[in-house]
Amino acid sequence: MSGERRERQRKKPLGDLLGLAAMGALTLVLLLLYPDRRGAVTGTAGDYPMEMMLVLPAVMLIMGLFAVWVPDALVARHLGRASGVKGIALALFLGALPTGPLYVAFPLAAALISKGARVSNMVVFLSAWACIKLPQEMMELQFLGLEFMASRLLLTIAMVVIMGLLIEALMNRYPAAET
Amino acid sequence: MNLTALLINGIALAGVVLSLAKDRKKTRQSLAVAGKSFLRILPMTLLIILAIGLLLGFVPPSRISQFLGEQSGAGGVLLAGAVGAVMHIPALLSFPLAASLLDSGASVTAVAAFITTLTMIGMITLPLEIRELGLTFAALRNGLSFLAALLIALLMGWIL
Numbered sequence: 001m002s003g004e005r006r007e008r009q010r011k012k013p014l015g016d017l018l019g020l021a022a023m024g025a026l027t028l029v030l031l032l033l034y035p036d037r038r039g040a041v042t043g044t045a046g047d048y049p050m051e052m053m054l055v056l057p058a059v060m061l062i063m064g065l066f067a068v069w070v071p072d073a074l075v076a077r078h079l080g081r082a083s084g085v086k087g088i089a090l091a092l093f094l095g096a097l098p099t100g101p102l103y104v105a106f107p108l109a110a111a112l113i114s115k116g117a118r119v120s121n122m123v124v125f126l127s128a129w130a131c132i133k134l135p136q137e138m139m140e141l142q143f144l145g146l147e148f149m150a151s152r153l154l155l156t157i158a159m160v161v162i163m164g165l166l167i168e169a170l171m172n173r174y175p176a177a178e179t
Numbered sequence: 180m181n182l183t184a185l186l187i188n189g190i191a192l193a194g195v196v197l198s199l200a201k202d203r204k205k206t207r208q209s210l211a212v213a214g215k216s217f218l219r220i221l222p223m224t225l226l227i228i229l230a231i232g233l234l235l236g237f238v239p240p241s242r243i244s245q246f247l248g249e250q251s252g253a254g255g256v257l258l259a260g261a262v263g264a265v266m267h268i269p270a271l272l273s274f275p276l277a278a279s280l281l282d283s284g285a286s287v288t289a290v291a292a293f294i295t296t297l298t299m300i301g302m303i304t305l306p307l308e309i310r311e312l313g314l315t316f317a318a319l320r321n322g323l324s325f326l327a328a329l330l331i332a333l334l335m336g337w338i339l
Contacts, residue, residue: 052224106311148335163327
């Protein structure tokens with residue numbers, strides 16, 4: 001399994017490069033065919049690369065620091081202990097830390113469930129890991145503004161908690177469906 | 180440089196300084212990890228930059244608002260949500276893309292649906308989620324996430 005995962009990781013940059021080459025070629029062809037659009041493409045869009053280059057390296061630095069100082073196993077160890085409202089809050093907080101990609105979190109959550117962690121906390125943890133990550137919130141703040149970012153964050157937290165409790169209730173009621 | 184960018188860079192800088200004060204070796208490791216992930220995300224970043232350029236240069240705002248604007252109604256929100264659910268681009272890069280869609284006439288609801296399904300639902304990681312956590316768990320989490328994303332998007336459109 002891990003070999004397969006490593007395989008996918010190794011192949012991915014090549015896919016990205018091919019995609020980039022295709023997109024570059026498409027851009028070139030379109031700009032040659034419609035030279036009058038050149039201004040619109042480079043002018044309006046010019047702010048975006050600038051903004052991305054201002055923010056992305058810093059976001060990567062923050063993620064790099066966390067990867068080294070707060071290993072995933074440490075996160076899991078803390079999450080296994082808490083319960084109740086504190087458990088949910090901790091699952092949100094630990095999930096939101098700038099740690100690795102989502103596929104790292106699945107085995108962590110599975111191991112914790114087998115050790116007796118609540119399903120609701122694991123749903124909250126995984127969902128927070130997927131969509132309330134700190135670096136993402138930073139990018140969202142930069143590009144979509146405080147109002148957008150804050151309201152989406154609060155709504156997402158509410159939904160994720162409701163979803164966790166609902167999934168736990170459903171899985172407890174229909175345990176036979178679990179294979 | 181705007182305030183947010185300053186803040187983010189400030190946090191990163193403070194982190195590096197703090198880390199340096201505590202442990203030189205770990206700081207060097209962190210920088211290496213950061214550099215590697217930056218290089219890994221760079222091709223995709225350039226791809227998104229080109230895509231935004233083409234979007235703004237060639238797709239008229241009227242066309243975007245036709246599919247994703249206020250008048251597109253429920254169809255536009257569902258379309259944005261579905262595209263977000265199946266697309267696989269790094270979440271970090273979805274925000275500039277979303278901003279450019281918003282700039283050119285997409286509604287807040289559609290853009291919120293797009294980002295939320297994009298980050299919450301992982302089609303690519305679904306097989307792994309099923310294997311690690313079981314079919315019931317994975318199906319419930321991803322299915323309910325789609326509904327939750329639509330609800331979040333509708334509320335966002337209503338609030339903002």
